[in-house]
Amino acid sequence: MAPNTASTILNHRPDSWASKETKERVLLAAKELNYRPSKAAQSVRLGRFNTIGLVVPDLHNPFYPVLADCLDRAVAAHGYDLILEHTRNDLAAEQHCFQSILDRQVDGVALIVSDPDLHRPFLAGLATSGPPAVALAAKPDLPLPIDSVVSDFSAGFAQAIEHLVGLGHQRFAFLCALAKGQDDGKRPELFRSLLVAKGIAAENISFVRCEHHIASARNAFRDLIRQTKFKRPTALIALNDLSAIGAMRAAVDEGLSVPRDLSVIGVDNIPLAEYLPVALTTISQPIEDMVARTASLLIHRIAGKSPVRPSQTVFPTELVIRESTARPGRA
Amino acid sequence: MAPNTASTILNHRPDSWASKETKERVLLAAKELNYRPSKAAQSVRLGRFNTIGLVVPDLHNPFYPVLADCLDRAVAAHGYDLILEHTRNDLAAEQHCFQSILDRQVDGVALIVSDPDLHRPFLAGLATSGPPAVALAAKPDLPLPIDSVVSDFSAGFAQAIEHLVGLGHQRFAFLCALAKGQDDGKRPELFRSLLVAKGIAAENISFVRCEHHIASARNAFRDLIRQTKFKRPTALIALNDLSAIGAMRAAVDEGLSVPRDLSVIGVDNIPLAEYLPVALTTISQPIEDMVARTASLLIHRIAGKSPVRPSQTVFPTELVIRESTARPGRA
DNA sequence: GCTCTCAATGAAATCGTTACCGTCTCACTC
DNA sequence: GAGTGAGACGGTAACGATTTCATTGAGAGC
Numbered sequence: 001m002a003p004n005t006a007s008t009i010l011n012h013r014p015d016s017w018a019s020k021e022t023k024e025r026v027l028l029a030a031k032e033l034n035y036r037p038s039k040a041a042q043s044v045r046l047g048r049f050n051t052i053g054l055v056v057p058d059l060h061n062p063f064y065p066v067l068a069d070c071l072d073r074a075v076a077a078h079g080y081d082l083i084l085e086h087t088r089n090d091l092a093a094e095q096h097c098f099q100s101i102l103d104r105q106v107d108g109v110a111l112i113v114s115d116p117d118l119h120r121p122f123l124a125g126l127a128t129s130g131p132p133a134v135a136l137a138a139k140p141d142l143p144l145p146i147d148s149v150v151s152d153f154s155a156g157f158a159q160a161i162e163h164l165v166g167l168g169h170q171r172f173a174f175l176c177a178l179a180k181g182q183d184d185g186k187r188p189e190l191f192r193s194l195l196v197a198k199g200i201a202a203e204n205i206s207f208v209r210c211e212h213h214i215a216s217a218r219n220a221f222r223d224l225i226r227q228t229k230f231k232r233p234t235a236l237i238a239l240n241d242l243s244a245i246g247a248m249r250a251a252v253d254e255g256l257s258v259p260r261d262l263s264v265i266g267v268d269n270i271p272l273a274e275y276l277p278v279a280l281t282t283i284s285q286p287i288e289d290m291v292a293r294t295a296s297l298l299i300h301r302i303a304g305k306s307p308v309r310p311s312q313t314v315f316p317t318e319l320v321i322r323e324s325t326a327r328p329g330r331a
Numbered sequence: 332m333a334p335n336t337a338s339t340i341l342n343h344r345p346d347s348w349a350s351k352e353t354k355e356r357v358l359l360a361a362k363e364l365n366y367r368p369s370k371a372a373q374s375v376r377l378g379r380f381n382t383i384g385l386v387v388p389d390l391h392n393p394f395y396p397v398l399a400d401c402l403d404r405a406v407a408a409h410g411y412d413l414i415l416e417h418t419r420n421d422l423a424a425e426q427h428c429f430q431s432i433l434d435r436q437v438d439g440v441a442l443i444v445s446d447p448d449l450h451r452p453f454l455a456g457l458a459t460s461g462p463p464a465v466a467l468a469a470k471p472d473l474p475l476p477i478d479s480v481v482s483d484f485s486a487g488f489a490q491a492i493e494h495l496v497g498l499g500h501q502r503f504a505f506l507c508a509l510a511k512g513q514d515d516g517k518r519p520e521l522f523r524s525l526l527v528a529k530g531i532a533a534e535n536i537s538f539v540r541c542e543h544h545i546a547s548a549r550n551a552f553r554d555l556i557r558q559t560k561f562k563r564p565t566a567l568i569a570l571n572d573l574s575a576i577g578a579m580r581a582a583v584d585e586g587l588s589v590p591r592d593l594s595v596i597g598v599d600n601i602p603l604a605e606y607l608p609v610a611l612t613t614i615s616q617p618i619e620d621m622v623a624r625t626a627s628l629l630i631h632r633i634a635g636k637s638p639v640r641p642s643q644t645v646f647p648t649e650l651v652i653r654e655s656t657a658r659p660g661r662a
Numbered sequence: 663g664c665t666c667t668c669a670a671t672g673a674a675a676t677c678g679t680t681a682c683c684g685t686c687t688c689a690c691t692c
Numbered sequence: 693g694a695g696t697g698a699g700a701c702g703g704t705a706a707c708g709a710t711t712t713c714a715t716t717g718a719g720a721g722c
Contacts, residue, residue, distance in 0.1 A: 003709075004673090007710055037434070039436060040371045040380070043371035045711085059399060059400045060396065066390065072417075081435075099367070104370050105370060215606075245603070258608070271391060277607070333703075334679075335682095335703085336700090338680055339680090342680085350699085
């Protein structure tokens with residue numbers, strides 16, 4: 001039996017000239033031997049890999065695994081497998097991870113870009129060499145050098161401020177990223193201007209820097225609570241839902257009650273958010289749509305059917321009001 | 332330049348006979364061409380892949396991504412990459428996922444086994460053909476046909492019951508898996524016997540079946556609360572932390588307060604558990620140790636240095652007491 | 663009987679690596 | 693000056709698949 005004959009049969013090729021008798025023999029033998037073609041050998045020969053890589057910053061934030069699940073489904077519909085890599089929010093690890101993805105010879109890469117400015121050279125490298133790539137990010141000031149699917153948080157933040165001011169809040173706190181570039185869309189400036197436009201005095205606006213995980217937010221916000229004992233903020237917009245949870249915990253630790261003493265707004269709308277004992281008000285991104293768009297961009301680029309210039313698709317964010325925001329209870 | 336010369340140099344082989352001059356030339360050329368060896372071709376040639384597959388049931392449960400992160404670190408120390416697959420708790424998907432892992436030609440597989448009985452034939456297949464595999468599971472009644480790293484929940488459950496009874500609880504509820512086989516270690520029987528031994532009447536013990544995610548637990552437990560309005564259970568042991576959160580939410584929805592009206596105990600000790608507004612009392616598995624053991628088993632089997640008979644390593648579980656358990660507030 | 667066609671199959675090249683073995687050039691020794 | 697041995701490198705097969713091209717054989721048409 002020639003290997004090529006078997007190959008055409010097992011791949012169910014339309015031009016399968018083999019006789020039915022031969023086909024049956026081959027299929028039977030394949031079953032008996034428990035034969036599975038080697039993906040590695042196929043990759044070497046074909047130069048295709050039927051694999052999409054996804055690089056996320058952190059597996060501890062449920063947002064990313066959930067997003068991975070989404071993207072997995074989306075690309076699976078086109079016959080691609082998903083490989084998930086994570087950088088642990090470490091820049092060096094990210095480089096290594098990127099190399100690893102390239103070594104693995106994926107057909108395309110989707111990556112969460114936490115800091116567009118910081119990663120710009122890296123993205124530029126990706127644009128000039130390497131497989132098709134799509135960046136998922138908060139809407140940056142400058143267009144990215146590769147296809148991007150971004151969330152425009154301006155509407156969501158404006159709704160959030162509107163909501164909080166409408167409830168009567170006067171003193172505000174914001175969680176911000178440690179690295180300035182990671183403040184998606186220059187959040188501090190945005191918040192300040194939004195609030196000033198609402199007539200809130202700048203001295204009643206606090207910014208707290210912390211990392212994107214619970215513990216960091218808890219510590220950072222606890223410090224703020226202790227420092228501002230008499231002019232404590234009554235409303236908080238966090239970095240993400242995880243940091244919102246950390247901040248809520250800090251509030252509980254300090255004897256405050258949410259939402260009576262403190263209104264909290266998160267970002268991401270992780271599945272857990274609505275099931276917290278005090279369901280979290282949060283700014284939601286349409287990840288299903290964003291992921292579908294990501295998959296579509298990748299598939300098209302892989303097929304070579306895309307324009308040369310990188311595209312940017314912008315999705316709106318939306319405030320989902322739940323229980324963690326209310327009128328301030330104590331003046 | 333012969334390809335073999337370059338190969339030995341780029342792999343930094345100890346027996347690199349090449350002259351320093353040649354080495355420099357090669358390394359320079361490699362940098363200029365941005366050369367990276369093809370993992371696929373290496374795999375074909377070497378028959379090794381430097382990759383471990385991990386199959387988890389669900390990416391929406393933070394326990395698994397966190398475990399994946401752990402295992403990733405553990406195998407990375409030995410030069411292996413981790414590929415994460417998930418089955419969405421679907422048996423068919425699990426088969427596909429298993430095939431996908433085998434196709435990808437991993438050197439070893441770690442898999443979370445939710446239902447040892449259900450998966451027994453599948454595991455047997457893995458034992459006879461396929462790469463080295465390690466099952467992560469709750470301690471099953473029968474030994475598994477492959478290396479296994481299991482949690483013995485008996486101590487943890489006994490501590491949990493002891494704790495609850497000691498607090499004065501009289502009426503108990505338990506969340507159990509939908510599929511009977513998934514009740515790790517026959518939980519219902521275990522709970523019943525533990526409680527009866529403490530003098531609790533069987534009629535004061537309720538079992539509620541639900542899935543392993545928040546929404547299912549919320550719905551199931553809400554139904555229980557409504558059905559048992561006057562002889563409501565005051566203590567609950569959930570399937571996992573996620574279902575504990577769902578149940579707590581159901582309690583809140585029905586106007587109950589945790590822990591005053593209901594004590595809740597979870598299982599898994601996900602990182603989030605201690606940061607919930609009411610920090611979750613939970614039964615913890617030593618996942619760091621378990622994962623380290625898993626990695627070690629895989630590495631040894633891959634090196635061919637293991638006994639033929641599958642080993643079973645048992646780890647104890649432990650009750651971590653936090654805020655979600657207290658004396659029953661209303662008789 | 664000869665070519666022609668078409669179905670069926672086999673042989674060989676190829677992808678990017680690595681492993682094995684052979685060759686060539688010196689310098690050194692006796 | 694012949695033999696020896698080490699240093700430096702090249703040639704080539706092989707891994708497991710797919711693709712292209714060549715070959716075989718049978719039957720049809722003249």
